[in-house]
Amino acid sequence: MTSTATLQAALDVMGNKEPSIGYSIAYPFGVIGPILCMYFMTRAAKPSFPAKAQHFHMREVTLSQSCAGQTIADLLQSLPGIAVTMVRKAHENLIPTPDLVLAAGDAVLITGESQAEIAAATERLGQADPGRIAKDRSALDYVRVFVSKANLVGVPLSQLSMPAGVAAHLLHVRRYDSDMVPSPDLTLEYGDRVGLLIPPDKREDVRKHFGDTVKSAAEFSYVALGLGMVMGVLLGLIPIPIPGVGVVTLGIAGGPLIVALVLGKLRRTGSIIWVMPLPANIVLRNFGLSVFLAAVGVNAGQPFVTTITQSGPVLLLIGAAILLTTVLIVLVVGHYLLRVPYDDLMGVAAGATGNPAILVYGTRMAPTERPDIGYAMIFPSMTIVKVIAVQIVGLLVAGAAG
Numbered sequence: 051m052t053s054t055a056t057l058q059a060a061l062d063v064m065g066n067k068e069p070s071i072g073y074s075i076a077y078p079f080g081v082i083g084p085i086l087c088m089y090f091m092t093r094a095a096k097p098s099f100p101a102k103a104q105h106f107h108m109r110e111v112t113l114s115q116s117c118a119g120q121t122i123a124d125l126l127q128s129l130p131g132i133a134v135t136m137v138r139k140a141h142e143n144l145i146p147t148p149d150l151v152l153a154a155g156d157a158v159l160i161t162g163e164s165q166a167e168i169a170a171a172t173e174r175l176g177q178a179d180p181g182r183i184a185k186d187r188s189a190l191d192y193v194r195v196f197v198s199k200a201n202l203v204g205v206p207l208s209q210l211s212m213p214a215g216v217a218a219h220l221l222h223v224r225r226y227d228s229d230m231v232p233s234p235d236l237t238l239e240y241g242d243r244v245g246l247l248i249p250p251d252k253r254e255d256v257r258k259h260f261g262d263t264v265k266s267a268a269e270f271s272y273v274a275l276g277l278g279m280v281m282g283v284l285l286g287l288i289p290i291p292i293p294g295v296g297v298v299t300l301g302i303a304g305g306p307l308i309v310a311l312v313l314g315k316l317r318r319t320g321s322i323i324w325v326m327p328l329p330a331n332i333v334l335r336n337f338g339l340s341v342f343l344a345a346v347g348v349n350a351g352q353p354f355v356t357t358i359t360q361s362g363p364v365l366l367l368i369g370a371a372i373l374l375t376t377v378l379i380v381l382v383v384g385h386y387l388l389r390v391p392y393d394d395l396m397g398v399a400a401g402a403t404g405n406p407a408i409l410v411y412g413t414r415m416a417p418t419e420r421p422d423i424g425y426a427m428i429f430p431s432m433t434i435v436k437v438i439a440v441q442i443v444g445l446l447v448a449g450a451a452g
Contacts (some may be wrong), residue, residue, distance in 0.1 A: 076369025282306025397424020
């Protein structure tokens with residue numbers, strides 16, 4: 051099912067080039083087949099999707115008499131999910147502190163992840179009154195900078211240091227195409243753009259502190275990449291005995307995959323950053339896949355021509371039957387029996403095949419961020435299962451032949 055990791059395991063267990071021949075014959079339909087299944091399934095199901103969710107909302111509110119005498123800490127305690135990012139008192143904008151006492155008529159700039167939270171907070175605090183805070187930039191100004199310093203990457207916002215002598219307040223974080231409300235456990239990544247409220251004369255200090263270069267979106271640590279690959283290969287060499295079958299391993303595909311999941315969760319260990327920016331990740335992933343497929347094609351070129359003239363249609367039909375059975379079961383059972391949300395289902399179906407091109411098509415059929423999440427949840431487990439399963443089949447075939 052278009053899994054190059056499984057192909058590598060098959061090549062290792064069989065000890066010849068024949069798996070790459072079958073792979074190359076079945077691969078074209080392995081991509082086209084699921085795409086056709088998704089197309090016809092979408093035509094039949096006619097799903098509807100909400101507009102793309104925005105996870106950052108902001109509103110300026112003038113406080114009512116009921117808020118008089120409360121501190122910022124008191125206010126936030128009664129408004130879960132809401133952050134106060136700026137306060138206006140006595141015609142001056144201030145950075146909020148937990149012990150700052152509020153009065154009726156003060157203005158606060160609140161942020162939240164949903165319009166419903168913002169609306170509820172506005173009703174609780176007073177009334178929306180935009181313009182007073184935004185128009186006055188004499189004391190505080192807004193600046194957006196790129197995170198490109200290694201010492202800031204992988205650091206939770208609760209531990210994030212600001213330039214010495216600069217009263218700065220982090221308003222939001224933009225990662226690729228989405229804005230996020232800051233939370234204490236949110237960690238920064240290379241290429242993040244952070245919006246800050248700072249004194250107007252401290253712009254250069256803040257830019258130097260964060261780095262502020264777009265090149266950070268392509269930065270990654272060769273040391274971390276090398277260490278992760280070494281640990282993954284070593285894990286992949288550990289023998290796993292299966293009674294009645296033989297010994298299998300996770301291989302050079304399954305081992306690095308598990309290590310990558312663990313290191314991705316850790317994100318940072320001391321000075322080593324395990325996270326790779328998405329642009330660099332995509333480039334390396336596509337380049338590596340192209341090199342791998344090119345090497346397989348060069349090695350299997352001559353046998354491929356011979357095999358396809360003799361039994362190519364049979365292998366193509368076998369591959370189509372295996373793939374269609376899997377994809378149709380996922381789509382039909384997931385939609386009609388399990389009632390899985392359709393955008394999640396597109397990601398699950400793509401993850402079952404293990405091909406990112408199918409995921410791209412799935413996101414077009416379901417234009418939300420959910421297909422990516424479904425793919426990320428299914429892809430690792432399905433890849434490991436296929437890597438082990440193909441070795442079991444190879445060992446059984448070898449045992450029967452012996």
